[in-house]
Amino acid sequence: MRRVVNALGAIGGIFAIITMLSALWPDTSTPNSTPGNASVPASTLVTGFARDYVTTYLTAKAGDEEKLARYVTVKDLKLPPVAGEFTDTDVAFAKQVTTTDDGVAVWTVTISGLINGATAATPQRTYYRVPITVLDGAPRATALPMQVAGPGIGVDFRLGYRDTVSLDSPLGIAAVGFVRSYLTGGADFSRYVTSDSSDKPIQPAPYAKVDTLTIQANVGDDGKTAATAEVYITVAARTRNYTLTQLAYPLTLRSVEGQWQVVSIAAVPLLQTRPEDPRQGSATTTTSTTPPPPPTRN
Structure with missing residues (x-):
């Protein structure tokens, strides 16, 4: 009788453990009650942070070091005596480069804008690239912004309506x-x-x-x-x-x-495209076997 009681006790203990683990382990068959969250890209957090960081940095003056402390840690930072303006900002590029073994997401983001656009005779759009890490949902810049060249002029393809x-x-x-x-x-x-x-x-x-x-x-x-x-x-x-x-x-x-x-x-018009490099090789088209003229640059 004692053996039976011990066996039942052991079974009950195992059942309790299984019940506890099943409660902790998520049920993948249960529909997501917030499916809209899946449509919000992780880049939204990173690009918003990058835009604020670049804008704050380019409009900071001597004495504003504390304003930058929430974005980046830089020793002996030298800021100009007069604050500038950085307006008409936009996200030109964003890409997650990698995720480290300890869960740190590494991003590179390029922000564009006009420096002193209100006072410049011919405002020029400038581009600044910033490296950003994200750990536990918190973004942080790893270095000062670097000014980089803007994107090149793209190739013109003719439309595919003959x-x-x-x-x-x-x-x-x-x-x-x-x-x-x-x-x-x-x-x-x-x-x-x-x-x-x-x-x-x-x-x-x-x-x-x-x-x-x-x-x-x-x-x-x-x-x-x-x-x-x-x-x-x-x-x-x-x-x-x-x-x-x-x-x-x-x-x-x-x-x-x-x-x-x-x-x-249609979401996009028909295009006369080439399968690989648009600058080389024979032309093909999605709508005709007749080779189109080569693409031209504006």
């Missing part, structure tokens, strides 16, 4: 009607979109009148033999006080029972 679309063609009419209704709040918007389109006209309508300038597509012959088409339309939109703005929209269209309708506004 054919001109007539404004009075069914394809052109659909594109024109969609953009006009989209920008002017037209009540006929639904006639220009497919049933599965998620686009809605802008409200309140920002423009009173829209004139079409050009329409181009990745299909020829105004899309007469095509079932789908990628279209690029440029317009001149006018507000009620006659302010003109030129806009361009890449559209994806589909022929539905012989009528062209817009599926969506």
Whole structure:
């Protein structure tokens, strides 16, 4: 009998330990009650800290050493006698370089801005790179900001729309009607979109009148033999006080029972790109086998 009691006691002890461990160990099958937290990048903390740090440093003067103490530890720091201005700041670049074995996240962040922009004859945007570490959610700069060169000028790629679309063609009419209704709040918007389109006209309508300038597509012959088409339309939109703005929209269209309708506004227009180095080799395109002309620099 005593053995039975001892066995039951041992089993009860093991069960208690398992229960305690299961309570401490997170249940991965339980849905996250705060899924929005996953959409907030860790870089938000780091870039905000870097912006404040660079701004504080470049606007500090002799006697402001304590202001910088919350960002960085530097011995024998020499500050100018007169404070400067650092305005129109922006985050030009941010990257986590590594995470050390003891859990320290190492970042590099580049902040840009205008130094004394209000008084300079020709304000120049300057760039400052700062190394930052994050431990237990607390960021800290490891050194003073270093001024660096700004990014180079990028390469221009031509758009991938090779054919001109007539404004009075069914394809052109659909594109024109969609953009006009989209920008002017037209009540006929639904006639220009497919049933599965998620686009809605802008409200309140920002423009009173829209004139079409050009329409181009990745299909020829105004899309007469095509079932789908990628279209690029440029317009001149006018507000009620006659302010003109030129806009361009890449559209994806589909022929539905012989009528062209817009599926969506494309996130990016079609581009004539090269697979590797855009400056070398034969050109290719995402929409045609005909090599496009080489990209040019502005």
